Amino acid sequence: MARRFIRRRKPPGSPGKKRRSPGPEKNAPPSLQASVLKVLAGQDEPMNETEIAQALHLSRHELFPLRAVLGYLFEHRVVEKKGRRFALAAGLERLRATLDLTSKGYGYAVPEGEQAKGGKDVYIAPHNLNGASHGDTILVAVTGSSRGRREGRVMQVLRRAFTRICGIFTASGAGGYVTPDDDRFPATLLIRRGDTLAAGDGMAVVADIVDYGSERQGPTGRIVELLGDARAPSVQIRMAVIQAGLREPFPAEVEAEAAGLVPVTTCTGDRQDLRHLPHVTIDGETARDFDDAICVEREGEAFILYVSIADVSHYVRTGSAIDREAYLRGTSVYLPDRVLPMLPERLANDLCSLVPDQNRPAFTAILTFDATGRRTGERYTKSLIRSRQRFTYTTVNQILYLHDEKARTAHGELVPMLEQARALTALLKKRRIERGSLEFNIPEPEVTLEGEKVAAIRLAERNQAHMLIEDCMLAANEAVAETLAKVRRPVLYRIHEHPDPAKLESFTDAAKALGFHLPQAEVNPAWFAQIIKQARNSPTEYIVNNLLLRTMQQARYSPDNSGHFGLAAPYYLHFTSPIRRYPDLVAHRVLGALLAGHASDSARPVPGKATDLAEAGLHLSQCERRAIDAERNVHARCSCLLLMDRIGEIFAAVISGVTAFGLYVSLDDSYISGMVPLTGMTDDYYLHDSRRYRLIGEASNRMYQLGDRVLVRLEQVDLAAKRLSFSLAPQ
Template identity: 85%
Template sequence: MSRRFSRGRKPLATATKKRRAPGREKNISSALHASVLGLLAAQNTALNETEIARALGLSRHELVQLRAVLGQLLERRAIDKKGRRFALAAGQERLRGTLDLTAKGFGYAIPEGEQAKGGKDVYIAAHNLNGASQGDTILVAITGSGRSHREGRVIQILQRAVTQICGIFTASGAGGYVTPDDDRFPATLLIRRNDTLAAGDGMAVMAEIVDYGSERQGPCGRIVELLGDARTASVQIRMAVLQGGLRERFPAEVDAEAAGLQPVAACDEGRQDLRHLPHVTIDGETARDFDDAICVERSGDQFVLYVSIADVSHYVRTGSAIDREAYLRGTSVYLPDRVLPMLPERLSNDLCSLVPDQDRPAFTAILRFDATGRRIGERYTKSLIRSRQRFTYTTINRLLYLNEPQARAVHHELVPMLEQASTLTELLKKRRLARGSLEFNIPEPEVTLAGETVAAISLAERNRAHMLIEDCMLAANEAVAETLAKARHPVLYRIHEYPDPAKLEVFTDAAKALGFRLPQSEVNPAWFAQVIEQARNSSAEYIVNNLLLRTMQQARYSPENNGHFGLAAPYYLHFTSPIRRYPDLVAHRVLANLLSGHAPDHARPVSAKTADLGEAGIHLSQCERKAIDVERNAHARCSCLLLMDRVGEIFAAIISGVTAFGLYVTLDDSYISGMVPLTSMTDDYYLHDSRRYRLIGEASNRMYQLGDRVLVRLEQVDFSAKRLAFSLAPR
């Protein structure tokens, strides 16, 4: 019997024994296949039948089945036989990888070193997992190839990724069990009476896995931490953090090293004094770390843009305890009730934060533009700056774009500089759009908490002030990337490759189904820009932007400069946020190396133990993906908390996806997503038209199509899966 069983079922150790049904022999054999292959893969010498049975703990009556399995493996040439001994077949392709499980029980092995090179993942059926769990490092034998993926089986678990899981505790007479909070871990964890830590029934807990189980018995463990009430915001958000495996606390040596850092008191040799310039920072209302400041001067028909970035590299030396920890984290993670910073607060909120009226070391890009916004010169310098004002996007919008007299009067000394910045960034944006840079318009949901409850989820405000600062940062990132590329100094570029052709075909079908006339030109960034512009302010704008975003490849970090498709930029990297992104710190170090006149290999830009930029690019891209996944996970949990007491209510929504299983909908006010299962649409038998993204009633000819406005009733809030189920409501 497989150790994986459905959520909510009693743990295997407490289930009633039943005689094995004849129809289940195939499943048992499949599991035994994986066990035999895993055993033989781990051996240096061949084993006979008795040794295999003993190693796998098989009983005498299971020997017949073992012989059958060995015969099947021989027929498939997965193993070799010499005399009476068996060994893994010579020449069978094997690879190391990381297991990514799905909620449906099967998984994919992500090959080591191939992810950044476009290598295809390896499909692994549930019966070929050989006991492997989410995130495990595994050895996989390739068994064949399908249409889009290679296929394989786990022959050895090299390293367990998960030793602890969070979940909900259910008490029982023998102790209880923990139902994992992550549906990629469908096996419940048996907890014996002395290992419950006095957890209450229904409490959220963290449990340590003591035994991963076998074919006959499920896993067991012990509770190591009581997390609290699972229906409170702080507990749900922390469960997202724990599920994502993020680092919550800094090691003692990192805190000690940060505490010993001293602020820069004056300009040291080689640092340019720019304190006379009226630098300002522009961020959101809740921002605490200010890592970029700008200033714009105008001379005749030319502009000079100063983009001054916190000089994190001054404090964080390569290979130091802070640097090693920052590399492991890769990025800061922003959640509704907390921030998990890449750097200790001593740096992120103090020494490196460009707070007003304080001298701060910076790295400044001095960029010169002509009257059309074309960059005609660039220079870089280590500097000392003094921010004049901490502006918010709201204030800048009121001051520059709403022209509110009171706001302009309060900040009258800085208004001329800000107006020059606005003029320049309009020119920069115009040039960027002309070359085909994409301007997605996808609202970002923002969670508002009131103590332990989710008070609201609304759309984050985005105005022209956001675009002003973004265009300044884009200009600096492009300039630094081009400078380092032409100087041939290896660095981590931010690359964004051409969309996947299969996804592009899916998008074109969907866009035509929505009634859009697609450009008849070459598919390039300008082509996408035309589609976005055609959808602007239409009822389908959200759908089109979302579909386009899904069509795109994921941007990533790489030492190979392949350009940035979405920005239509031949050179691009991240330079402007070293407080919260490690690749930016790498760029600072490489640029400093160039300015000092040293050879490209003079100093390592990443932690001493990870000198290879290719490996660093893969790791830091994975850190970014993990952060995004946790942020989405936390949002899904908050969505469930917000709606858990609103079952039965009716909401206005848009159909954002159509599948053979039902309709995906997005609520108008909050942009919370859920599904209308086809099983709930009982008024007719609906046929799925995949090419036109619609469901059509066979008898009534009633049609539900991508982009349609509908009313939906909330039917279920599934906390375990973090999903919302709706039904269609009559208008």
Template identity: 60%
Template sequence: MTMTRKKHCRVKKKRSLSRSSRRTTQSQKYVSPFGDKILALLATHKEAIALPQIMNELHLSRKERGPVSRSLALLTEQNKIQKKGKGYRLNIHTKTVEATLDVTSKGFGFAMTTNPEDTEKDIFIAPEELGGASHGDLIQVALTGHSRGRRTGRVVHIVKRAVSKLCGIYHGSGKHGYVTPDNEKLPYTLGISRDDTLGCEDGMAVLAQITDYGNERSGPQGKILEILGNPLDPAIQIRMAIQQFKLRDTFPENVLQEAEELIPITQCEKHRRDMRDLPHVTIDGADARDFDDAICVTRDQQGYTLYVSIADVTHYVRPGSAIDCEALQRGTSVYLPDRVLPMLPERLSNNLCSLVPCQPRPAFTAILSFDDEGNRTEEKYCKSLILSKQRFTYETVNKILYEPEQELLEKYHEFLPMLSVAKQLAALLRKQRLNRGSLDFNLPEAKTSIKEDQIVAIKLTERNQAHQLIEECMLAANEAVAETLDSAGRQTLYRIHEDPDSAKLESFREVCKLLGVDLPRGELSPAWFAEVLRQAKGEPREYVINNLLLRTMQQARYTPYNSGHFGLASRYYLHFTSPIRRYPDIIAHRALHALLLKEDAPALLAKGETVPSLEESGTQLSRCERTAIDTERNVHARMAVLFLHDRIGEQFTAVISGVTSFGLFVELQDYYISGAISVKDMTNDYYLYDERRHRLIGERTNKLYQLGDEIEVILDRVDILSKRINFILPETILPLTE
């Protein structure tokens, strides 16, 4: 039996075209073989240049004169260039700007201008106006108009290519092969000659180099530099992510040599306070290797004293050293399932600077005094020498203080008095913070476990009250240092978090009403959002509300200008407590130390060939942090598709995290894995999209699928290259019939 599908066609009426309209239409069909090269060339000349000069500078032969002339005529007709006498130049009415290109998976792009004073929306660039530019390229954009409240433009010159090497999957076909990039922002395949394959087998993951970026008539060409291996191997996928985001996974030889020559501190120097008798302890994750911070808490009649001792990285990492310059370039450590890409060489991060137990270590200690209600009454700072008495994990401390286990209480009885006082203070600090309106997000994070080249589990990391104890101590130290430096008028990098976007706020309010949240009255403030989160706590809608609120917020960033931290409801905030893994913390240490020494102009930054300003460094370090986050998310997506690729047909419990006209986005509850259900696969009914209420409604059955609903889904498709996971609904599967 043959099945047919009806086609619905929209009939268009024919219209007569004027002669000029027909000529324009015909000219638009002609593809200029040299258009991009001509535009790029003219963008480098202020004055008009003639055809012979164009031919010469483009290194073209006589036989190509005709196509070049036709290209010039077409570009002139399209008003992209102007003819002046015998010369040509870019249209003088066209303004050009320098920008970085962000290409979407659908093929169009957005140009982000490099001018910090340009506050307008990114420039939209249609696929046919990309001019051969790729994702991440530094480009010159000609502004061509406006559409839907946004500037439009076309690429006239590629200043600098962002991608010269890429990872992907090799496919052999006849005399030629090709590599499909595993980054969907690179919407092309890379042609590979048989002589440049290194003998690669079909379907292998490879690292390839682009040797020719191609033009309008032919795509880019390249060669394979390295055969990585089986793309189903988690380590290979992580390697591909490192390459995609251009992370530094090895240290230069001079940096390693400099680290080896450092002399460890084992005795208390004149300018250090000896705190080895204090019962400092570290509390970290079970798999942590670098210990930035140790705490000790005491209590007397005046209240509490909190000692937050942070690894004195700046003793070893001096401004202008090779280690310092490399650390500034990296900006932050990146944590991946099977490895860490540290900001500092291992001899520093896991040895000299790490506050390992029973070893004397130089530290920078914040000594903070609090009254019985948790109000800070005094702050003092000093360089110190400490001796961590115990390395605790969050799980152990939680079972000592919050879910007591007798065996652990007996084993660690000598630390129980200090830990109990720390528990009391942390509770007071948390109460103070929440009372002022600090947001208390509860977004789970996924942890991937890899064993013998296989992903054995992806599960949510457990957060317990021991995590909160350490967080409160670190937040208190960061706020105290920020207030001290700001009050003293000292230069440093603050961690600021600006007010939420007003347009996104309105959308968030509508969703909250839809999900049944009783919105607080009064002005929008951190306390207003905190109340919304409190109402959702422990309910099925909690994940959706937390996630949507996070999207509403602006990204926190580093800047030398203090404007407060909205999310923490704090006037003063910076990063001080993790100098092993974050460069802004190193800057804060240098600034505070200079204040203690009464130095007027401390060296806060690495001094290379060019010394960036503090503002420029803040922008760069914010970008480094964003890259680290994007890499970790990208790796999680890679691990998710590997984890599920052989589980087609299995059923999972999920929460609807997004609703669009083309389907549903879902989050698997037990794994923190995202996927989609296409409306095309919802074949049991015809679904209407209710945009205002964020739901799909079955036209025949009135079946509702709404944001925040818990549903059952069946895994249908997994795409390793695009990292997309598609599900279907159980009710759309027809029962088998005999």
């Protein structure tokens, strides 16, 4: 006979678990929590429920959700209770911060005042986000700590970062919804009928967020732009630009200001005429903005290096419309089908660009070196130059290193100067390597588009002409940094701190697993240089260089000079690319003020009265990070598009990472990355040896280790997640 189970109600007063205040996520929208906290934050005296309800204009039926919120906040020590009155908890640390939300739902916030100082972030659990999204400026209450990390709760969203998203539209009878392209935005966006802009099902779109919603109801929005087919490279690149929040068209006032600038074609004031020198530019084939030119002379055994940089500071005055926009952008961003420049085209490709056979204003570093490559003197001047030739890396490589007679004959007048540049830079490089400067060899993937198709992804060619120019630029950057440091002029240095000890330990384990003999010496740049040298031209060179790069701290901009670990340089800043990097423009302004005899505090090198160099360094480091992330995002999207129709094909690859979840692999030639998930390795039960970076089959003893060569079969291309999944093919 079937038995019936009846839940019996406990009699009053019977023992049981203490009832917890229900989480507000079940009883009230996060917007109510934020409103309550905002009201309490603005009061000097505690408030009771009625007073809070009146301040929030709540109706009678909203009193129960209010009571639930107050109970939840009290239980989590965000507010304190005095009789029947509530106030923010005494001593509760409140911080203004920016939320970095992960795809797993939890977040981190680094308080604004501590970011420039490298302060530790605050962990925010999913149930403490209070409706905040990635990138939002938030008010955080620090509620405790765990394992040395502060934990907190979002009290209030001060400014929304996401006001517009891009994604894929799905039509429905009531209108439809947009699935965000960025998995850090936590919900799909409801689009009501009439707000779809006649988008087709599956189309990529841009939508404005009209209402951020609540816990009970998701956000709503309206479509403002139709992007088109999500499988088109141009559409995917545009989606990456929007996701990164990069600035696209220049404001009208910026374009108008640029159009009104007057070209400098003659020497006036303190500007020195250097048009007699055979300056040349050396760049890639597709470059359009030429911001550096070089010339090398000999004086007996000594060398004179002229590094002439576009004088952007002459045209871009601090606080002007162009300057404010350049500061917001921070850097130019280079993508396969477009450039998002820091400066308007009128400046970047015309007035400032050191094009051949045209008079151009420059800022020249005149550096002297002895026969060993040791710098013996430096002088700086505003100048007027006239480039003799727009060289490419390919042509200079043919002239100097391949000794191509046709190329040498075609540029016969400039060959002697180039030969002197080669001799000097060989000495400069030798000295850098001897002091421990790291020579990473990490190929950069280059995407080739043919119409609306990704034709190929290959490694960008890098030859000795690239290194010649790099050595000249490094010499100028170091000289300017040392000059400004010694006279104590506030400027933005390019600093690179010592590696994190925990990451260093992981690297040594990986290097040992790859069979490398680690130097028995102090861990300094020379220590790393020896490992790079061991790996050079070996099958694991790419892996070792990548592991080393991950071990390093990220280089950043700071007014406090702590040296550059990777270059083994006590003084370093960016001076040589002011057309595409704002910190270089800062260095130009500071050096220019020094040459003009102005006091260090007489001119602002960055816009805004309240903007100091520490804030500027943080902002510009973030701009650089955002640009790098956007470029990687585009590469991941293009990798998916390239392989989308090649499911089932087998590729040669190298194991670039080993985790408890599977193997990361990089495909030969293109260095496209993907994963072999452990769930797909069904031929055995694999154990993860984390110290030796390998998986070992329990029954077969088959081993897959970091650096191993493997064959992999493409199983899945997930364009929405920008993810490639592989399986191991028969080896």
